[in-house]
Amino acid sequence: MTDWLNRCHFGDVRAVLRRMIDDGVKVHTIVTSPPYWGLRSYLPVDHPDKALEIGSEPTIGEFIAGMVEVFDLCRQVLRDDGTMWVNMGDSYANDGKWGGSSGGKHVKELHGNTGIGRQKVSTGLKPKDLIGQPWRLAFALQDAGWWLRQDIIWHKPNPMPESTRDRCTKAHEYIFLMSKSERYYFDQAAIRTPLSAETKAQSFETMAFKARDRYKMPDGWNTGPGGHGSFHHEGREKGAPARGNGVGWGYAESEPKPRTTGSKRNSFARESKNTAGEHGQKPQHRPDRDKVHYANSANKRSVWTVATEAYPGSHFATFPRALIEPCILAGAPAGGIVLDPFFGSGTTGQVAQQLGRQFIGIDLNRANEPLQADRLRQPSLFLEAA
DSSP states (O other), X not given: XXXXXXXXXXXXHHHHHHHHHHTTOOEEEEEEOOOOTTTOOOSOTTOTTGGGOTTOOSSHHHHHHHHHHHHHHHHHHEEEEEEEEEEEOOOBOOTTSBOOOOOSTTHHHHHTXXXXXXXXXXXXXXXXOBOOHHHXXXXXXXXXXXXXXXXXXXXXXXXXXXXXXSSOOOOEEEEEEEESSSSOOOOGGGGOEEOOHHHHHSXXXXXXXXXXHHOBOOTTOOOSSSOOOSSOTTSOOOOOBOOTTSSSTTOOTTSXXXXXXXXXXXXXXXXXXXXXXXXXXXXXXXXHHHHHHHHTEEOOXXXXXXXXXXXXXXXXXXXXXXXXXXXXXXXXXXXXXXXXXXOTTOHHHHHHHHTTOEEEEEESOGGGHHHHHHHTOXXXXXXXXX
């Protein structure tokens, strides 16, 4: 097992994953950004591993099928309570035209005089159609047995400029949170968002006390007891202030509140539970610390605003470190193992080290080895697993 940790293993991702399965390797979470289909080709045309390159398939269907195969192997090295975080952006159909190149000042370094890695793709879609490759992949993985738990929007405040005049500039990509089982390890407390001073100044009790004066029912609602439609059966009713304490809207203080059934309570508990499966681990509970932490923070939202980072190395699809920090913190305990099957320049390994986790990388292109060595040269801080 130790031979696998804290290094990148070069070769076909499918072959490397099968060796991991044979060796009984298990990881806590997977954080990765696969190659986007038809965007660019990183290997020269005459490279001996060119046929193994993912993202260069002739059709989107072949690309999705290949991704499903890779992630099925990933699922076999993932613990029963593990999660997978997949970042993917989208592109537009341009059949018959050359696809994107690796571009920039490193073109010759990567591709020499071999056509700078360009390729033609065939989508079968109308010109200018949005391909929808993130959702095609998400639904294919869902059909293959993964739990599709959430779509997270990566909002880019500094998006790449576009010259298009008939649509908006793209300023987002997706991160899909997927799990191997219905219940799984998820350290929500580790990624909570600090509240602003203004928000903290308004306590829940104060807001509830003021609710009856601040809010009223919209005009036209039938707010009386019993079943009713969206309008008053005796004609339009003027909106009235919310009754009661403002928390149980529509119920007077003297009226009984509807009780939450045991099944609903249990369902909520299952949804919020941080432990999972046979190998579930629960973050250490410290009542005093947790009370202060929750009083000053909120559950992380599903839109993450993270600026893209400039990277001087010859790799053109690095995702920012701040984007994957929450994935690692929520998905792996201290000392846990993070897998990135498309390691690239090594961003996932770098962040895992900084957060006291261990990592395993897989990459096809040996040209990325110097980039990884540069990013991973710092000493690792590995903490004992919870």
